[in-house]
Structures are given as structure tokens and as C-alpha cells.
Amino acid sequence: MLKPERHEQLLELCAQRGMVTVAQAATIFDISEMTARRDFDELSRRAGVIREYGGIRLSSGSPIAEEVPFFEKLSIRSPEKEHIARTAVNLIRERDTIFLGPGSTCALIARALPRMRLRVITNSIIVLNMLQTRNDVEIWALGGQYRKRSGSFVGPIAEDALAPLGIDTCFIGTNGVLAQSISCSNLEEGRLQALACDRAAKRYLVCDSSKIGQMDFFGFFNLDQMDALITDANVNDKQRSMVLESTRIIVAE
Missing domain, CATH: 3.40.50.1360 (Rossmann fold)
Structure with a gap:
């Protein structure tokens, strides 16, 4: 999977869950935790993505995906x-x-x-x-x-x-x-x-x-x-x- 595709999927996961951790990203995408941290650092430079200890989350103004009825x-x-x-x-x-x-x-x-x-x-x-x-x-x-x-x-x-x-x-x-x-x-x-x-x-x-x-x-x-x-x-x-x-x-x- 190319990095841009992985980043978009990480954003989708954030929308679904509110937050994604380094360990979760490494498991889901079969990447090292070091790679996950680099991804998180890059995403945190985008508007609407906040870097936190151990993970990333969307800011309060970002849209959150709802559970399918x-x-x-x-x-x-x-x-x-x-x-x-x-x-x-x-x-x-x-x-x-x-x-x-x-x-x-x-x-x-x-x-x-x-x-x-x-x-x-x-x-x-x-x-x-x-x-x-x-x-x-x-x-x-x-x-x-x-x-x-x-x-x-x-x-x-x-x-x-x-x-x-x-x-x-x-x-x-x-x-x-x-x-x-x-x-x-x-x-x-x-x-x-x-x-x-x-x-x-x-x-x-x-x-x-x-x-x-x-x-x-x-x-x-x-x-x-x-x-x-x-x-x-x-x-x-x-x-x-x-x-x-x-x-x-x-x-x-």
C-alpha cells in the first residue's frame, strides 16, 4: 500500500474511532511502529489532525463518521x-x-x-x-x-x-x-x-x-x-x- 493511501485510511479510522494509536496502526497496516510514528507526525501537520502521546485524533471541528444504523x-x-x-x-x-x-x-x-x-x-x-x-x-x-x-x-x-x-x-x-x-x-x-x-x-x-x-x-x-x-x-x-x-x-x- 502506498503511503498516501495509508494516510487516507488512517484518517478514516480516526473518524470512526476518534483516535488511533501507534500499536493499532502498526497491526492494521502491517508496518513498524517507527513507520506509524512518522505517518502520525506527517498527518499532524494537516489541519484537523492532532498528535497526542501514543496516537492521533481528529480535532473537535472535524467530521466524525457515525455507526451505520x-x-x-x-x-x-x-x-x-x-x-x-x-x-x-x-x-x-x-x-x-x-x-x-x-x-x-x-x-x-x-x-x-x-x-x-x-x-x-x-x-x-x-x-x-x-x-x-x-x-x-x-x-x-x-x-x-x-x-x-x-x-x-x-x-x-x-x-x-x-x-x-x-x-x-x-x-x-x-x-x-x-x-x-x-x-x-x-x-x-x-x-x-x-x-x-x-x-x-x-x-x-x-x-x-x-x-x-x-x-x-x-x-x-x-x-x-x-x-x-x-x-x-x-x-x-x-x-x-x-x-x-x-x-x-x-x-x-
Whole structure:
């Protein structure tokens, strides 16, 4: 990658996260920390970029990219996500207690659930709406602070409701997975998903292949603690190798 391209991507990361550290830049772009520091020094001479100890950030007057709303995510790579959902539901057995996290892929898992007796725990209002007419599904909805962007409930109330519950199989989505880090854009949303994983006997990360090799703001769980990552057939060899260093990969055909 040429330096100008790397600089533009660094600026985009700053817009998404508010700040990028030297260590993050070195990992994401596969460069030395010395090169990252030189990049940061050059970018700090631009208007709107502030050099801080260990990183760079955009000034308060610079535009900040917003998290993509849930209903917009539904239309992004929807065929791939539907394949992932159909593969994921094959891992569910009758009378299982499953957790479905927020996100478009988990919502499609809810829509694809087979007709069998199940207990579903969720903090997603979209999953709740999809399943509310199902007589064969017992729903446990977690309340708390409502996040309009993701259509989910988060915070201490939701965490307290989830903490005593036993889960057979947990499905969570992500905005990015890089090396060991599974990440999302919101700390409280990540905390709840991490708690669901801790309570589950089996844990599956569901994401389309564009998320592999990416990183968002808050890393909330480690890939090597997942039973598998379920993704689409567009996954490339580099992405496969990265995942296989930590866990199994299940490719939805």
C-alpha cells in the first residue's frame, strides 16, 4: 500500500474511532511502529489532525463518521448474511437455549430458526419482533437502555438480567475481527455480548467476510474463545489463515 493511501485510511479510522494509536496502526497496516510514528507526525501537520502521546485524533471541528444504523446494515451483503444464517441454525438442537445478539446477521438467524421448541434470549428488539408470533419459541427479552442505532438494549439492567441465565449456544455478530480481537462500536453493547459468551456452553461468531481483518472501537472478546467463526464463501486465504490461528472456520455455501 502506498503511503498516501495509508494516510487516507488512517484518517478514516480516526473518524470512526476518534483516535488511533501507534500499536493499532502498526497491526492494521502491517508496518513498524517507527513507520506509524512518522505517518502520525506527517498527518499532524494537516489541519484537523492532532498528535497526542501514543496516537492521533481528529480535532473537535472535524467530521466524525457515525455507526451505520441497523436497518441500513440489513441491506449490506444480505445474500451472504442469509447463507450464514441458514448455516448457523443447523447448529441448533430442539429445546436448546440460545442467545441472539444485536446485528443484522443475528436477526436473519432469528428469521431462519427451524420449527422446534426453543428458548431464545435476546437484547435485540428486531429479534423479539421476528419471533413474537412463534408459539414454539419461548422468548426471554433483556431490558435496559435502548440503542436506536442497533435496535438493542444495553447497560447494567440488561447485564443483571442476563447474568444468572444458562445458555446452550450463543450467536454474536461483530463490526470487525482482527487477530484475537472481536470488536464493536459501543462499549456497553460489547460488554453484554461478552457476558452472553461467558454464560454459553458453545459460542459462535457470525459475520460476513468483509469484517475479517477489520477492527472497530471496542474489543470485547477473544477469537480463540469461540467454538467457530461462521462466514460466507467470499472469504480469502489470508482471512482463513488468520481465523484458523485461533478457532475453526465454517464457510456457508
